[in-house]
Amino acid sequence: MIKVTTIPGDGIGKEVMEAGIAVLDALDLNFDFIKSEAGDGYFQENGNTIPEETLKNAKNSQATLFGAITSTPGERSPIITLRKELDAFANLRPIKSFEGINSLYNDLDFLVVRENTEGLYSQVESYGDKEETIAISERIITKKASERIARFAFDKAISDERNKVTCVHKANVLKKTDGLFKRTFYDVAKSYPKIKSEDLYIDAVAMYLIKEPRSFDIIVTTNLFGDILSDEAAGLVGGLGLAPSGNIGDNNGLFEPVHGSAPDIAGKNISNPIAMILSSAMMLDFLDENYYANQITTAVENVLKARKIATPDLGGTAKTMDLANAVIEEINKQ
Ligand code: NAI
Numbered sequence: 394m395i396k397v398t399t400i401p402g403d404g405i406g407k408e409v410m411e412a413g414i415a416v417l418d419a420l421d422l423n424f425d426f427i428k429s430e431a432g433d434g435y436f437q438e439n440g441n442t443i444p445e446e447t448l449k450n451a452k453n454s455q456a457t458l459f460g461a462i463t464s465t466p467g468e469r470s471p472i473i474t475l476r477k478e479l480d481a482f483a484n485l486r487p488i489k490s491f492e493g494i495n496s497l498y499n500d501l502d503f504l505v506v507r508e509n510t511e512g513l514y515s516q517v518e519s520y521g522d523k524e525e526t527i528a529i530s531e532r533i534i535t536k537k538a539s540e541r542i543a544r545f546a547f548d549k550a551i552s553d554e555r556n557k558v559t560c561v562h563k564a565n566v567l568k569k570t571d572g573l574f575k576r577t578f579y580d581v582a583k584s585y586p587k588i589k590s591e592d593l594y595i596d597a598v599a600m601y602l603i604k605e606p607r608s609f610d611i612i613v614t615t616n617l618f619g620d621i622l623s624d625e626a627a628g629l630v631g632g633l634g635l636a637p638s639g640n641i642g643d644n645n646g647l648f649e650p651v652h653g654s655a656p657d658i659a660g661k662n663i664s665n666p667i668a669m670i671l672s673s674a675m676m677l678d679f680l681d682e683n684y685y686a687n688q689i690t691t692a693v694e695n696v697l698k699a700r701k702i703a704t705p706d707l708g709g710t711a712k713t714m715d716l717a718n719a720v721i722e723e724i725n726k727q
């Protein structure tokens with residue numbers, strides 16, 4: 394029995410979670426899903442965006458699936474709380490083209506690995522004067538976090554049979570912080586002699602991603618740079634409805650579609666569940682159930698390639714569960 398906490402959240406989070414669970418239930422595996430609350434809907438009734446019980450459930454599970462939430466103004470995002478509580482230090486975003494999907498590039502396959510716990514998102518901010526005309530943000534980089542994220546990227550290169558890891562930074566200007574990040578990266582690289590290592594400046598990578606995205610295999614970078622580059626890279630392939638992600642720690646993992654709660658289409662059951670379904674495949678990979686992860690990924694690829702059933706964002710008229718059921722049918726054929 395695989396114990397998984399599920400947090401549907403708000404808006405289309407609920408719709409895509411239902412679809413994701415249906416696909417997992419179609420596999421020859423046994424799950425114990427622990428449905429838990431978080432988000433703005435929960436806040437409106439209870440005054441906080443994530444209850445202790447949800448955090449406890451997530452910590453006591455083998456992994457957590459998260460749908461999407463609507464942000465509550467002035468409140469800390471529950472996803473940030475979860476990442477911190479689970480010490481999910483690596484944010485992993487596969488950038489993959491799918492046959493049958495119109496996108497800028499149809500042959501991309503690389504990973505963006507983002508440090509998830511520090512950097513410019515350390516949330517240490519202050520004012521430099523009483524009048525609040527100077528605002529200061531501290532960018533914290535530690536050797537410990539730089540080392541574990543670099544190690545994560547190289548280990549991923551080995552497990553996924555990839556050849557190269559690119560460290561992205563701005564060490565020419567941010568000499569101390571990114572200097573430490575880059576130095577640590579090359580220290581770690583010494584233990585992985587079979588994997589190529591290189592480093593590039595963030596501004597150059599913003600351009601290379603558009604001009605030569607095929608040159609990347611695994612990108613590893615600090616928190617803010619990773620946030621921006623992973624969205625940019627997602628724009629090169631299928632778009633939000635197809636983009637999965639994982640937040641991975643030593644003992645736990647949290648898997649979620651990249652998109653939000655999409656209030657503009659919520660409640661109509663027309664959201665695309667593929668990002669959620671692919672996030673659950675990433676979860677299975679994390680749990681070393683690679684066979685079943687591949688079953689899901691192959692089924693999704695076949696459904697997209699066939700172009701018969703598509704939600705409105707993919708140019709069709711199908712409902713959320715129609716697309717999920719098409720994936721389940723493909724799984725049953727395997
Ligand atoms: P969004 O990702 O919810 O939606 C952006 C656009 O993409 C909308 O037009 C939406 O209809 C479309 N879209 C997104 N996912 C889709 C799907 N699966 N199928 C079809 N179309 C899809 O981003 P937006 O509108 O900026 O934010 C809405 C709310 O979600 C906000 O409160 C925001 O703070 C929150 N949010 C939450 C995230 C999370 O839970 N991790 C991530 C991003 C935003």
Ligand code: MG
Pocket residue numbers: 620621624
């Ligand atoms: Mg982002």
